[in-house]
Amino acid sequence: MxxxxxxxxxxxxxxxxxxxxxxxxxxxxxxxxxxxxxxxxxxxxxxxxxxxxxxxxxxxxxxxMTQIVGGVAKGTLMKWSKLAFNWFKLNWNVAFCEKNKRMGGGIVVRSWESDLVAAAGWSKRFITNPLLAEATTLERATYLRIELGLYEAIFEGDALVLINDVKGKIENWSWYGQIVEDLMLFFYHNNNRQLKFIPRIGNNAAHILVKLALGFEEEVVWIEEGPREILQCVDCEKL
Known part of the structure; x- marks a missing residue:
């Protein structure tokens, strides 16, 4: 045949x-x-x-996706949608190199007026799977929220499989299920914590950050500042 x-x-x-x-x-x-x-x-x-x-x-x-030139997306760009007063948004993303078993994680935190509050980027070795990289990055974002003293926060990422698992409200028996269970507890019945999917075109700042983070030897955290590429992206999305 x-x-x-x-x-x-x-x-x-x-x-x-x-x-x-x-x-x-x-x-x-x-x-x-x-x-x-x-x-x-x-x-x-x-x-x-x-x-x-x-x-x-x-x-x-x-x-x-749009073409990225000089760290800033050109062409179609998803603009910032203003949040309710005193809400913050944490965009998170992951870059994963299967060959080297290395991941780069990144989180960009913005206020309800889209001002950059903080950013964090890091790399880790011996990560064996993209889903594990995404889960640990979302988990790090929940800790960063506490470290920054934020109360009302939206967590946005483009990891659709993970987000569906966390929002599934059923016991997860997958190999990374324990992290998913912990994330379920964090978001379950908490109106001040929201987990949302956003296409990668709307997650551009975090996407740029993780590409940089692959070259980091340890976690780097910026407060009210960040790499030039991230600042450019944040400013561009305000326009």
Whole structure:
């Protein structure tokens, strides 16, 4: 049976969203085959499926991204929406290098008037999975809120899989479930703490910060200031 016949069968039985996931899964399997042949390493089926889900998510986010020139997004830009008085927004993001098992985490904190309150960036080694990197970064953001003495806060990120898990309100038995359970307790029935998904185009400041953070040897925290690229992005989103 030719690939065309197999593909026709898949198209007739699955919708567009399912086909995207199937394509990413097949690509991941092919890459794993190459890795087995040349490196003698192989990931299990659960890891392959997880990678496929993350690739689909990244594909949709990349479709909505704008080109970044000099650290500031050009073209379509999601503008800042003013918050209620005395509310703060913590945007968080992660960059993950699977080859080096290294992550960069970043958090950008802004006031209800979009003024930069703080920023934090760091890198860690021996992180084995993007979801673990995202979960630990959101967890760090909850601690940063306490350290800054913020009461009412919105946590925004583009890690849709993690956010859905945290907001799922059911017991999580995944391998990173303990962190998810802790985050559930933090957000559950707390009107002064909100967790929201935002497309990467609206998470630009944190996205830029994590690229810088990959080069950090230890956590760096700025109060009412930050790297030039972050300041430019924050100012641009105010306009």
């Amino acid at each position: 030719s690939f065309v016949h197999i593909w026709d069968g898949l198209v007739s039985r699955h919708n567009k969203t399912e086909l995207e996931l199937i394509v990413c899964a097949l690509r991941t399997i092919w890459l794993q085959r190459n890795r087995l042949v040349f490196e003698g390493k192989l990931k299990g089926p659960k890891k392959v499926w997880l990678i496929a889900r993350l690739e689909v998510k990244d594909f949709h986010q990349q479709c909505g």
